[in-house]
Amino acid sequence: MKTENRKLLRQTVTIVAKVTVVFMIIVAVIMVMQYIQLKKISPESSTLLPSLRTELSADRKNDVLRTQIRELDLLTRRAWFTGQNQLRTGGLLLLGAGGVLLVAFILLGLTAKKRVDEKSCLGVTEPKRTGLLIALALTGGGLFIGALAVAFIYDIGNDDKKIAVPLPERKVSAEEFYANWPCFRGPDASGIAPGRKLFTDWDIPSGHNLLWKVKVPRQGYSSPVVWNDKLFVTGGDKKEREIYCYNANSGELLWRHSASGISGSPVKLPKVADDTGFAASTPATDGQRIFAAFATGDLVCVDFAGNRVWSKNLGVPENPYGYSSSLLTTPDKLIVQYDDERRQLLLAFDSATGRELWRKQRKAVIAWSSPIKIEVTGRNQIVILTCESVEGFDLETGEQLWREDCMSGEVATSATFAGGRVLVANDNAVAAAIDPIKGEILWENDEIDLPDVSSPVAFGNMMFIFTSGGIAECVNAQTGELLWEHELEDGFYNSPLLVGDRIIVIDKKGIAFIIKPDAKKFMLERTCKVGEMVVATPAPGNNRLWIRGVQYLYCVGKKEQTP
């Protein structure tokens, strides 16, 4: 190649290379800026739009905000996607420019003038090694000292032995739990209220020792539960399902919480029978939160201030009467018996988070009964009734421990537990006692009148049954032999409670019978009047009693003598 041509080529190539370098720098800078911009508007991390959306759901009629959200949403998305396209194009441009630069370099190299220095010869001396050795030794030493420094600096506060904080524990103690009335039929849901005295000196129609009386806004057959000074009931109809929180001492409605806005909640409500309603399931509390289930399959957890903690829909139940199993709490778990025609589930949730701890899919026939908790040989069991069986499960794992097929018909009563025996009684089936350790039937008796709603209760070796037909019976819990029976005027839907050493049971007309347990005969101590129909089981406190009638909620207790 001629010298001039080569020079010209070199000049051109040099200019091209320079322009390319400038171009690459500009593209790179634009790309970096674009990248930073893109990170900022990333739809994933954007918080403005979600917060505006929440604002709008609180204020649904704000059309200005609505338009603003729509515009901002479009803007953000457009910016994000075009930014991405630009980045991709930028990358390709840089690559192309790099290629051009490479060709330019190769051309420059090929056309360069030969500049080989031929004047050289052998005259090498061995260089001194000392400097090199010192440098290497210093580097090596530096590395070790650095490593030691890192080890010592990070060692502080990194010792596993120093961290011995246990897993967070719940504040509610077992004593506090048992001193309250957290579930349907008491702390273990077995109808037994230990450590308190039944208050018996009252009469509501005459106002004698009536502390307060309020009308519950929405109707429900669920029973009241009480924790310290708070009382919770549920109510519901086709329009809304709610939890009400009252001051247990004054009857003041503290808050009401609507179980609405739960995703998965059916738009079309399931059909329920009139005498079951939407709020037949009694709520339960763990001392920090209140849980409630409704006939829609909605399960909500609300804190004591009325704020929702979690909620879920368990699936709309296919239930001919309506879902009515009550909830059961233990100090850290929520147990739900969730039976319908399609599936029979026993579920355990973490009270704080609503996380499902275990789920037991059973093969059984739907029941309207509620689970109870029993403790045998140091292990907690959950005992449930279905229309064909009585079953025991381990509380911690959900493992099925035993099952006895002794039930039939439509079972709505729940079990009770006394003297190491699980006692059950339901109409069209039997009265029976089961040993929950071996899972064996101890005795069965189907020759007596049996209840179809009211659950049995036991004191010592006596099991008491109150039927819908108005018959009170006492059965020997050891043998199953009928000790006595007594006919009363009206039937019972309400379940009897053993409070201290007295039994209280209220009939459909609203007459409360206070009975002294006796193996020989029906020993009525006194009767008190409620004045309206009662289905719910009352909640006994210390010298207090909270009763839910069909319409009103009453609190009876010793009135302070006003001078």
Place this chain on the structure above:
Amino acid sequence: MTKLFIITVLFFSGMLLIATEFRFPKPEFTSGYESPILQQPLPTAEWMPYLALGLLLLVMILTGYAVYKWRSRRIQTVLIVFSLAFFGFFREGCVCAIGSIQNVTAALADAGFALSLPVLGFFVLPLLTALFFGRLFCGAACPMGALQELVLVRPLRVPKTLDRVLRLIPPLYLGAAVLFAFCGLGFIICSWDPFVSLFRLSGSVFMLGAGGFIVILSIFIARPYCRYICPYGVLLKAAAFFSARQVSITPDECIKCRLCEQACPSDVIIPPRPRKYSEPGFAAVHRIQWLLAITPGIIAIGIIAGYLLAKPATALDSQITLLRNIKAGNVENEAVSAFLATGTPVKDLAIRVQQRKYKLKIGWMLFGAWSGLIIAGSLIAASRRRRNQDFIPDRMNCVCCSRCYAYCPRELKINKNGTTGNSPEPQASRLQPRPGNAVGGC
């Protein structure tokens, strides 16, 4: 066996039963609607890695011919561009020989780790080649090397002392990578690879920036990554030490003109043994004896440093950190809540953590010993005296770039006479002769 099978079937059918329980059962549509089928796009063809392995072998064979037989840098450049395009931009740099170190280590540590044939091939083939023919892989087949090779325009020399100090990095990096992969702490070579984000044209700003920096640096300094970072280079170096063939600068006899010494951008050409030593021979021998004597001491210090580092380094282990967070009651932590949600007993985790801690401790001590060995080795190597008579490339550090051929007057002469090769018009020196060397009188 049958029993096991039945149990498995029962287990799975049980799972199916649970799986079919949903809050909202799928509706039975009356309009004849049928749900679409979920698209499942497949990954790149399964044969692609095998093709890549085949091409790797082919490129290395051709490079061998280009370097030893044809003595042609032009053909080599074509191979370099191909490697950059195929292994780099098309295959997006994964899996590469450098990263495969970790796969092999992980497979050694954990019998359940799947090590596919292409990955093993990428690890072994370059080493086998180096064992017989030197570092041909670096010469043209490695896309990282190729990128650096192509952009080298104005090579500057790295001061000898700095060069020797920086050369400590690759073996230490290799040790760390093996330690991390063995203990299941992740693949650090891959996480900190500066080139792969360039090949993909996407990645974090930091890694893209690091890649850009190294590319710009390699305009002036020959192959900075290969010489001062690449952990695979350490293995290749060791293999190349035994190589049967190595680059011979001159096609026939060395006239000791020193031209090649300036041509080598990596500065690996060893000048012949000087006539006169600047220090008496026994002094050098004495020093090596001393260094050999203190080597066990240096290794012991390394082991102690490793032992001490092992404890704070447990913070890098996700399982150990998880257990710590669980013990501290740090429920807010996502990893903790995710772990608790699985329902695995904390006791199981604690047992696993105990085993890992033991493994980590041993690993760190071995790493410390390795570091001590490297430092002692480099000290001894720096004290060795050369024995060669001619100008030859250091067989361990030479990356077979074929640049020196064009500088040898003998090659030029033979070339002009047309007796060998198809080497082009000699490339002009882009190197200014170093004044100090050039002036050395005869």
Place this chain on the structure above:
Amino acid sequence: MSEEHVDKKRRTFLRWTAFAVLVACCLPWLKRKKQHDTVWQLDPEKCIQCGRCATACVLIPSAVKCVHAYAICGYCDLCSGYYIEKPSKLDTAAENQLCPTAAIKRTFIEDPYFEYTIIEERCIGCAKCVKGCDAFGNGSLFIQVRHDRCTNCNSCAIAEVCPAGAFKRVPVKQTYLLKG
């Protein structure tokens, strides 16, 4: 010359020793179970929808995207994966949508059922919809590594930061871990 010769001989011996060692080290590999090539995938059962898939991937947008298991979808009108917690109206307006990129298409099927389809080009893998669907629905929406995009990095950048340890290598034959 003889010194050089000895050196050469020694080197040859060492070379073949090294060769033998290297080959011997590879032999146990042959005895192993047949090793398939693997790709990255995430286990939807372990996923906690932390959102890191959208940000940690080396690709922008991420190779992880939402997929929909129609077989287990309830076709709900009020889809908790599609709508924000309290939508003002069950329509397709921007203010009611949960997806930040409007990547879910809602189509009317028959009363009262709607079909939800993922528009993959728009999906960034943030898993917001997955969280919604998991919390209140059937969990039919979930995220997966889409292998038409994934570069199958040797060390997956998302796997490194996944708090649930949901990422794992799966054989190429079984590329997706699907629900339903």
